[in-house]
Amino acid sequence: MISKNQARKQSVETDNAAAELVIAHTEIMDAWFEQWRIQERSRIDIAFRKGRPPEQPRRHIA
Numbered sequence: 001m002i003s004k005n006q007a008r009k010q011s012v013e014t015d016n017a018a019a020e021l022v023i024a025h026t027e028i029m030d031a032w033f034e035q036w037r038i039q040e041r042s043r044i045d046i047a048f049r050k051g052r053p054p055e056q057p058r059r060h061i062a
Contacts, residue, residue, distance in 0.1 A: 002010075
């Protein structure tokens with residue numbers, strides 16, 4: 001049987017590991033989302049360029 005101090009230490013270590021995992025997961029998902037956003041913007045820009053004559057300037061909607 002483990003003492004209360006050992007149990008508390010294990011609990012703190014588990015909590016710390018879980019917090020580190022959440023931080024790592026958040027960083028990975030943020031990076032994935034940023035890459036997805038860049039890819040979508042590129043895809044939309046390419047589709048937009050293909051859909052209009054080259055001499056027509058691109059209009060920016062404010």
